[in-house]
Amino acid sequence: MIKQGLILLLFSTSALFSAEVSVFGAGNLDSPNPYGLTQSEKKILETKNKVETVDTTVRVVKSDIQLINERLQGLESIFEGEGNKLHNVSLSLNKIDAQSSKNQTDIESLKGVVNQLLAMQEENLKNIAELKKAIGEIAKQSDHINKNYLSRNEFEKNMQQFVTKQEFSSTSKQSQPTQQTQTQTQSLQFDGKSNEDLFNEGKALFDKRLFTQAIPIFEHLVEKRFKPAESNYLLGQMWFVRKDYEKALSYFKTSALLYDKGYWMPQLLLNSAISFQNMKDIDNASKFFNTLIQAYPDSKEAAEAKKLISK
Incomplete structure (x- = not known):
């Protein structure tokens, strides 16, 4: 009976001590919660944490860069399509410019024709005026002609x-x-x-x-x-x-x-x-x-x- 009580007490004590921090884990930098660290170990741990933070940041940056690259590829594709459109627009503009030059030549030619027509019209107006004058003279002589x-x-x-x-x-x-x-x-x-x-x-x-x-x-x-x-x-x-x-x-x-x-x-x-x-x-x-x-x-x-x- 006494022997069983001692064994029970031993297991209970062992369980109690297992809940406390073991002195054997002190200074373990790989532990999730390291303790018992020296100043040097603390600096190392701090540096390690910073490196892990930087590494995480680098991974995030890499992910962002990849995302940006993907977006850039999309933009490049869009720019390429727009470039083709611009090229086509440029060709159209060149055609329009060539047609405009031809139209300008035609316009100049038409201007020349119009100027000739205006000159002819002016000459015709002069001739009409002269004809009116001649008709007036004929009208003056009509009575004389009718009489004689x-x-x-x-x-x-x-x-x-x-x-x-x-x-x-x-x-x-x-x-x-x-x-x-x-x-x-x-x-x-x-x-x-x-x-x-x-x-x-x-x-x-x-x-x-x-x-x-x-x-x-x-x-x-x-x-x-x-x-x-x-x-x-x-x-x-x-x-x-x-x-x-x-x-x-x-x-x-x-x-x-x-x-x-x-x-x-x-x-x-x-x-x-x-x-x-x-x-x-x-x-x-x-x-x-x-x-x-x-x-x-x-x-x-x-x-x-x-x-x-x-x-």
């Missing part, structure tokens, strides 16, 4: 006063009974030639003033109604040169009634006026002079008419 202009009806009326070819032929038959026979003989001579050839032959003779040979040709052409207006005019011219003014006026009249737009009209009007003048028919002469001057003011015949009127 020989109308076509009046012209035809005056022409009707001439001796007709039929009248002339009738008179010629009475005074020259052999003329018809001569004309018939000449007509037979012309039958082998075309009217065009005869006209050209007659014109050549007219230009050489060989009227005796030319007159029968044009009389034949008038009878055949080939270029009757011009053929009558040429006959009138030849009789005018021969100073047979009545015959000349007869042919002039027929020519003008057939066609009053021919190239010969200024000369026809002038020679008609002169014929009247030489026949002492001053009234008709004056009318024809005025008609010539008003209808063909820039012609040399009109200038000649003015000189004859002023005498």
Whole structure:
């Protein structure tokens, strides 16, 4: 009984002492809670703690650096994408710049065209002003023209006063009974030639003033109604040169009634006026002079008419 009590007491004491710090662990720097350290050991422990703190800090920094690197890689990827975009934008800007240069050239060209058009417009305005002035002058002269202009009806009326070819032929038959026979003989001579050839032959003779040979040709052409207006005019011219003014006026009249737009009209009007003048028919002469001057003011015949009127 006593022996069991002693054993129990021994175990109880051992358990009690096991709860207290053992003197055998003093100075152990690897212990979670070191004790019994000397000053040197404390410095070592302090340094060790600092190193562990620095090591922890380094690990944190490394982790942060890794995180930053990852972020930098992401940013690099973003920057690379943006760089590509910027490159594309740069190419677009270059194209725009090139197009702008072309557009600028086109604009300069258009400016040149516009300036030319403006100059033309200014010139046109000047011309319009001159035309207005000329129209004003024409308006001032309109009353004078209306008073003195020989109308076509009046012209035809005056022409009707001439001796007709039929009248002339009738008179010629009475005074020259052999003329018809001569004309018939000449007509037979012309039958082998075309009217065009005869006209050209007659014109050549007219230009050489060989009227005796030319007159029968044009009389034949008038009878055949080939270029009757011009053929009558040429006959009138030849009789005018021969100073047979009545015959000349007869042919002039027929020519003008057939066609009053021919190239010969200024000369026809002038020679008609002169014929009247030489026949002492001053009234008709004056009318024809005025008609010539008003209808063909820039012609040399009109200038000649003015000189004859002023005498």
